[in-house]
Amino acid sequence: MSPNTPRWLGHFRFTEPPFDKSIDDDALWMPSSRQHVVDQLVEAVQERQHVLLTGEPGIGKTCVLRAVRHCLQQGFRLTYCHNATLGRRDFYRQLCLAIGLSPKATAAAVFYAVSTHVQELAREQVHPVFLLDEAHLLHQDVLDHLHIVTNYEWDRAPLLSLVLVGLPDLRDRLQLRRNRSFWTRLHVRLALADALPEDTVEYVQYRLKRAGGDVDLFSSDALAMLHEASDGHLRSIDRLATMALKAAARRKLKRVDRELVQHVAAEGGR
Numbered sequence: 001m002s003p004n005t006p007r008w009l010g011h012f013r014f015t016e017p018p019f020d021k022s023i024d025d026d027a028l029w030m031p032s033s034r035q036h037v038v039d040q041l042v043e044a045v046q047e048r049q050h051v052l053l054t055g056e057p058g059i060g061k062t063c064v065l066r067a068v069r070h071c072l073q074q075g076f077r078l079t080y081c082h083n084a085t086l087g088r089r090d091f092y093r094q095l096c097l098a099i100g101l102s103p104k105a106t107a108a109a110v111f112y113a114v115s116t117h118v119q120e121l122a123r124e125q126v127h128p129v130f131l132l133d134e135a136h137l138l139h140q141d142v143l144d145h146l147h148i149v150t151n152y153e154w155d156r157a158p159l160l161s162l163v164l165v166g167l168p169d170l171r172d173r174l175q176l177r178r179n180r181s182f183w184t185r186l187h188v189r190l191a192l193a194d195a196l197p198e199d200t201v202e203y204v205q206y207r208l209k210r211a212g213g214d215v216d217l218f219s220s221d222a223l224a225m226l227h228e229a230s231d232g233h234l235r236s237i238d239r240l241a242t243m244a245l246k247a248a249a250r251r252k253l254k255r256v257d258r259e260l261v262q263h264v265a266a267e268g269g270r
């Protein structure tokens with residue numbers, strides 16, 4: 001371990017920070033419930049459909065996209081976009097850049113360029129997939145036009161798959177009368193559920209093990225408290241578990257108990 005390694009990692013003999021967000025795509029925690037969401041998403045894209053994926057903040061939606069990317073290697077051109085706050089013009093500019101076209105001046109020129117390009121890709125047997133993260137932030141005028149992007153159906157199947165990912169509010173918004181045309185084009189609508197108490201246990205132990213630590217570092221009471229304090233949202237679990245481990249190391253404790261988790265949850269908020 002290098003001299004710059006934080007002391008708490010050395011205290012628990014971790015080889016890396018256990019709850020770091022830079023986990024590799026192929027090392028993601030995939031219980032069967034989550035794998036099922038990934039499988040449905042992959043299948044939908046293979047069938048050239050459009051997809052909606054919603055879930056609470058920090059629950060693991062972007063990581064699901066990373067797992068999907070890992071599965072869709074050949075025959076797909078994936079473009080990931082997480083700047084959904086753009087106005088319509090800039091949004092189409094970005095769509096152009098994303099699929100490798102020079103941006104066009106007018107919306108009509110963009111539609112023409114994009115449609116020609118996706119047909120070329122189809123001839124090359126490459127299916128473009130536009131992954132639009134944080135889609136709850138989309139401006140209404142972009143949403144109003146999204147059905148045009150999803151309307152390349154001359155070949156009976158769409159030539160471009162759109163995957164919209166966002167908070168549960170996105171689903172509510174898309175169900176409004178104004179967005180009904182687009183809503184009906186989203187063939188597959190998936191929701192990522194909060195982790196159950198047993199999922200939190202499995203997740204924490206999985207990540208401890210991957211970092212070379214003892215899987216029983218948290219007592220079962222501590223894990224129950226961690227679940228309660230995080231609402232089963234993985235990013236909150238990461239944050240609280242890291243705070244608890246650091247606090248335990250400062251106190252030279254070998255394990256984390258319920259009181260310690262309660263203490264960091266009260267100190268660091270939810």
Ligand SMILES: Nc1ncnc2c1ncn2[C@@H]1O[C@H](COP(=O)(O)OP(=O)(O)OP(=O)(O)O)[C@@H](O)[C@H]1O
Pocket residue numbers: 019020021022023027028029030055056057058059060061062063064167234235238
């Ligand atoms: N399958 C997973 N395996 C391992 N860690 C995960 C997994 N899913 C989520 N995490 C952890 O939880 C954190 C939050 O996940 P992610 O960024 O995917 O959530 P999100 O639902 O996209 O959040 P937001 O709504 O804020 O965009 C990640 O940084 C990672 O540490």
Ligand SMILES: [Mg+2]
Pocket residue numbers: 061062063133134
């Ligand atoms: Mg995200």
